[in-house]
Amino acid sequence: MKRMRFSLLAIGLVAMLALVAVACGGDNGDGDGASAGNTVQTVKDRGELKCGVKQTQPLFGFREADGTVVGFDIEFCKAIAAAVLKDHTKVEYVDASDASTRFELLAEEEIDVLIRTTTITASRDRELAVDFAQTTFFTGQGFAVRTDSGINSTSDMGDAIICVQTGTTTEQNVADHFTDIGLEYDPQGGLSADVAAAFFDGRCDVLTADASDLASRIAVRDDAADYKILPQIISKEPLAPGVRDYDSEWKDVVNWIVHGLIRAEEIGITQANVDQMASNPPNTEVARLLGVPFQGGEVAALGFDSVDPQFIQRAIKAVGNYGEIYDRTIGDNIPRACTLNDLVINNSGCPDGQGGIQYALPYR
Amino acid sequence: MAVAAGSAPPPPSNVPLLYRRGVRRLLTQGIYVAITAVVIGYIYTSLDLREFGFGFLDEPAAFKVGNQWLVDVDGVTNSRLTMYLVGVWSSLRAVMVAIALSTVLGVLIGVARLSSNWLVAQMAMLYVEIFRNTPLLVQVVLVYTVLLVGAPLIENVFNVGDFFFVSNRGMAIPWPVPDSGFWGAPEWFVWVWVAVLLLFAAAAQRVRANRQELERDTGQPHYANRWALALFAVGALVSFFALGAPVSMDLPMIVGTHYIEGMVMEPEFTALVAGLTLYTSAFIAEIVRGGIQALPKGQSEAANAVGLSGYQRLTLVILPQALRQIIPSVTNQYLNINKNSSLAYAVLYDDLFRVANIVQNKAGHALEMFFVIIVTYMLISFAISMVMNFFNARVTAQRI
Numbered sequence: 001m002k003r004m005r006f007s008l009l010a011i012g013l014v015a016m017l018a019l020v021a022v023a024c025g026g027d028n029g030d031g032d033g034a035s036a037g038n039t040v041q042t043v044k045d046r047g048e049l050k051c052g053v054k055q056t057q058p059l060f061g062f063r064e065a066d067g068t069v070v071g072f073d074i075e076f077c078k079a080i081a082a083a084v085l086k087d088h089t090k091v092e093y094v095d096a097s098d099a100s101t102r103f104e105l106l107a108e109e110e111i112d113v114l115i116r117t118t119t120i121t122a123s124r125d126r127e128l129a130v131d132f133a134q135t136t137f138f139t140g141q142g143f144a145v146r147t148d149s150g151i152n153s154t155s156d157m158g159d160a161i162i163c164v165q166t167g168t169t170t171e172q173n174v175a176d177h178f179t180d181i182g183l184e185y186d187p188q189g190g191l192s193a194d195v196a197a198a199f200f201d202g203r204c205d206v207l208t209a210d211a212s213d214l215a216s217r218i219a220v221r222d223d224a225a226d227y228k229i230l231p232q233i234i235s236k237e238p239l240a241p242g243v244r245d246y247d248s249e250w251k252d253v254v255n256w257i258v259h260g261l262i263r264a265e266e267i268g269i270t271q272a273n274v275d276q277m278a279s280n281p282p283n284t285e286v287a288r289l290l291g292v293p294f295q296g297g298e299v300a301a302l303g304f305d306s307v308d309p310q311f312i313q314r315a316i317k318a319v320g321n322y323g324e325i326y327d328r329t330i331g332d333n334i335p336r337a338c339t340l341n342d343l344v345i346n347n348s349g350c351p352d353g354q355g356g357i358q359y360a361l362p363y364r
Numbered sequence: 365m366a367v368a369a370g371s372a373p374p375p376p377s378n379v380p381l382l383y384r385r386g387v388r389r390l391l392t393q394g395i396y397v398a399i400t401a402v403v404i405g406y407i408y409t410s411l412d413l414r415e416f417g418f419g420f421l422d423e424p425a426a427f428k429v430g431n432q433w434l435v436d437v438d439g440v441t442n443s444r445l446t447m448y449l450v451g452v453w454s455s456l457r458a459v460m461v462a463i464a465l466s467t468v469l470g471v472l473i474g475v476a477r478l479s480s481n482w483l484v485a486q487m488a489m490l491y492v493e494i495f496r497n498t499p500l501l502v503q504v505v506l507v508y509t510v511l512l513v514g515a516p517l518i519e520n521v522f523n524v525g526d527f528f529f530v531s532n533r534g535m536a537i538p539w540p541v542p543d544s545g546f547w548g549a550p551e552w553f554v555w556v557w558v559a560v561l562l563l564f565a566a567a568a569q570r571v572r573a574n575r576q577e578l579e580r581d582t583g584q585p586h587y588a589n590r591w592a593l594a595l596f597a598v599g600a601l602v603s604f605f606a607l608g609a610p611v612s613m614d615l616p617m618i619v620g621t622h623y624i625e626g627m628v629m630e631p632e633f634t635a636l637v638a639g640l641t642l643y644t645s646a647f648i649a650e651i652v653r654g655g656i657q658a659l660p661k662g663q664s665e666a667a668n669a670v671g672l673s674g675y676q677r678l679t680l681v682i683l684p685q686a687l688r689q690i691i692p693s694v695t696n697q698y699l700n701i702n703k704n705s706s707l708a709y710a711v712l713y714d715d716l717f718r719v720a721n722i723v724q725n726k727a728g729h730a731l732e733m734f735f736v737i738i739v740t741y742m743l744i745s746f747a748i749s750m751v752m753n754f755f756n757a758r759v760t761a762q763r764i
Contacts, residue, residue: 161622175427
């Protein structure tokens with residue numbers, strides 16, 4: 001009798017496990033990267049945007065002591081939520097701090113969009129289930145050293161111990177670069193916050209990461225003067241929001257929100273004047289961008305199938321234009337004037353060989 | 365009435381169909397098979413969609429891993445598989461050292477817990493309770509933090525006579541390397557010396573056994589251990605010089621801000637091994653104590669009665685018998701060391717799990733990579749079990 005009860009229990013357990021496996025599997029099967037998705041509809045049905053963000057990087061995506069997440073990338077999550085859901089607070093910030101699992105989160109539909117200082121590369125586009133929208137931040141890979149180290153470029157780094165975040169383009173760039181210049185180095189790899197801590201403890205001679213990343217980590221330290229970032233940049237790192245492959249509607253929406261915020265800065269629409277601009281647009285382009293009629297005419301039907309024409313207006317209302325986002329979150333910690341992230345239209349005043357490349361595509 | 369053994373009782377006709385044993389068995393097995401088929405079928409179809417395969421491991425790695433020892437792989441021309449094997453080697457190294465250290469420490473602490481000296485016993489108990497009751501992850505990270513923050517910067521390195529250095533870049537010690545010696549011999553000469561050493565070790569073992577037998581037969585002291593040791597030491601010295609000193613010590617040096625030459629124990633390795641050792645030795649100590657206490661009290665009383673010293677009592681009477689109890693449990697602890705070595709992830713040590721993560725991040729194929737990781741850990745575990753089963757068989761085969 002006892003034995004029978006036991007075997008019944010076992011059957012029950014196995015059956016339950018199998019059901020769970022099949023049920024979970026069903027979800028994943030639907031969301032396989034190869035099938036076309038409709039994330040806009042998913043987000044609307046859910047009533048919340050799942051934004052994969054970094055929580056360990058000051059200025060870009062950082063979890064404060066009180067649990068709120070703040071930073072440059074976070075503002076774009078809010079902008080998308082405002083545009084799609086008409087409420088910039090309807091965001092669930094999913095922790096994507098671990099570089100090595102961030103694309104899995106996207107592929108498995110744990111997140112709708114990945115805004116986490118992620119570089120666009122051809123291999124990621126090809127091999128992973130990710131598609132990239134417009135670049136939000138242009139940077140390049142740089143090196144931080146102690147001010148008194150006597151290191152002024154990578155040619156001084158023979159046999160140096162270099163702290164590098166694993167699972168990133170950074171890691172490959174540094175391997176390629178040291179092969180090119182024919183020097184040896186000794187890597188210490190790990191999560192970005194861990195390798196930064198090891199560097200500041202003196203475990204490594206050099207910390208390498210995106211120059212913006214280095215600047216953000218050094219800027220928040222009391223002993224910031226003890227460290228310097230070398231002027232040498234060894235790579236292009238355009239950081240962009242990532243969306244799932246084969247979902248062009250969603251990619252379009254995210255893409256044009258970024259372009260819209262940049263365009264807003266170019267033509268002087270701000271968080272403060274967006275309401276006034278919307279009620280009385282000075283020209284047809286402002287009217288189109290904000291999705292309002294110009295001088296009593298028709299609204300240009302530039303919304304996408306799944307979002308109404310005012311989506312960019314709401315994004316600007318929620319977080320301001322690109323320049324306002326930059327000033328509010330990054331500010332002077334990483335100077336913007338005449339660097340890659342400045343607007344192209346501001347370049348006339350820059351020294352030779354310098355200037356921005358932020359340029360919004362025409363909204364028409 | 366005698367029923368022949370093994371013959372089944374006559375099938376009772378009044379039992380309902382569902383309650384018949386044969387039907388029951390058929391039914392349960394049918395359900396198991398059906399469920400297994402559904403699960404395997406589902407997994408198979410989903411893998412099919414994801415282009416399951418291991419070809420990505422042959423592509424160039426384009427990354428370099430740290431904590432390399434006795435290997436030097438730059439990752440530019442090597443495949444992802446090669447880099448993974450470098451990670452496996454790093455894991456193995458940490459596991460082997462941790463197993464050796466935790467065994468020695470565990471036996472010492474376990475015996476100390478039973479010491480008649482009150483202070484020693486209490487210290488041992490304190491050790492066990494502290495390290496058994498705190499998480500291993502905390503211990504590993506704590507040791508790492510102490511090594512990084514507590515040890516001096518490389519600029520203020522702690523230097524003992526220019527051959528031993530401590531900084532938060534690690535501990536550098538002299539290390540033997542092959543040397544051409546005064547005959548100008550080629551590098552492989554060192555292996556000749558190693559072979560000669562092994563010969564002398566075997567000879568010493570033989571002498572030891574002979575003298576032990578003599579001691580047993582005659583009752584006169586024959587100093588087996590001392591003779592064996594002396595033979596080995598003399599043999600090693602003579603052959604070393606006869607072969608022209610094929611080994612020299614490589615002294616560590618500091619150039620700029622990094623060590624060269626010598627052997628560098630990096631803080632990541634030290635932290636991982638120290639954490640694993642502290643934690644596991646506490647468990648092994650308890651196993652050793654339990655194994656000893658499981659022996660009848662008469663064993664140690666008898667050993668005392670025939671006049672054995674405390675050390676002899678332990679090594680000749682108590683431990684050989686206790687080993688029967690101890691080895692199976694200790695094997696479990698060794699397997700735990702293997703599995704827990706993946707906590708290297710917390711201290712920047714490039715073990716197999718981290719390297720696998722890097723590969724996965726570059727190539728996708730998470731499922732395949734986890735398959736490789738699991739198989740690797742299982743193979744290491746099987747190897748440990750095999751060795752321990754061999755020891756166990758030898759211990760239990762011995763008549764006591």
